[in-house]
Amino acid sequence: MKITETSLPGVLLLEPKTFRDNRGVFWETYNERAFEEAGLPTKWVQDNYSISSMDVLRGIHYQITQPQGKLVRVASGAVVDVAVDLRRSSANFGKYVAVELSEMDGNMLWIPPGFGHAFLCLTETAGFAYKVTDYYSPSGERTVQWNDPEIDISWPISSDKAIISAKDQQGCLLKDAEVYP
Template sequence: MHFKKLAIPEVVLITPKVFGDERGFFMETFRQNEFEQHCGNYSFVQDNHSKSTHGILRGLHYQLEKPQGKLVRVTRGEVFDVAVDLRENSPTFGQWVSAMLSEENKQLLWVPPGFAHAFYVTSDEAEFQYKCTDYYNPGDEYCIRWDDPTLAIDWPLVEGKPPQVSEKDAKGLALREAPVFVKIR
């Protein structure tokens, strides 16, 4: 696997080695010792899998009391994936990084605790899978608006049309109003 630190160095793009022939392909998608070496000493407690159609945007989600690190990948289709630094004392607070994740490039993105996360589906549909470092806690979920002008995320919106978001995500907060991480490892 190849590990590449992005502009916010705690967020890491992982490219697996893919071995293919006429029968198909094989690849490792996770190896604990290499992950710890390049991303930190984290354990995963929950795996999630979602399916969404073209133009759906999920996020920007995070939890404060039980922050989740997420190791994300796309097994069908393509998404524009975004991580926003919400660590108040970080030199990159309020900045974002992104990656196009797809079934073709087979890349994974490590989004550590202390970040909000979102993805936008650019293909007809996408299946999105991710490992979490803590359990989902419905009483501890927060959302920042996908179109917050302070963040100015450059979403690759199809024909410039607003994405389809859930009612909960449509009620997301502006960054300036959102609770953020004061102290995170």
């Protein structure tokens, strides 16, 4: 597995070693020893899976209590995946990194606690799988608006075309958000 730090320190792109032949392709999505050697978490408390339709945009989500580290990957389709630094004391506060993840490359993104997470479905449907380091905490869940002008994410979609849940439409602006110290 090749691990590359993104422009946001701590957010890592993980590229699995793939084995291709005339039958298809194989790769490991998780290997405890490899993760341990790379200094990545090896204790996961929950696996989640969602299916989204094209133009569905989810996020920017995070938990202020029970912050979660997330290991995200796409099992089918493709997405633009975004991590936003929400640690007020960070020199990168409010900055983001965006990467395309797809079923074809098997790449994963490690998003440590202290970051918000969002993604946009680029294909007819996308199956999105992720492991988390802490349990879901409804009372600690927070949302920053996906199109917050201060963060200024360069989404490959116009606001009138993006499909946003009612809950995500109620997200607050970064300047008003409860964030990490």
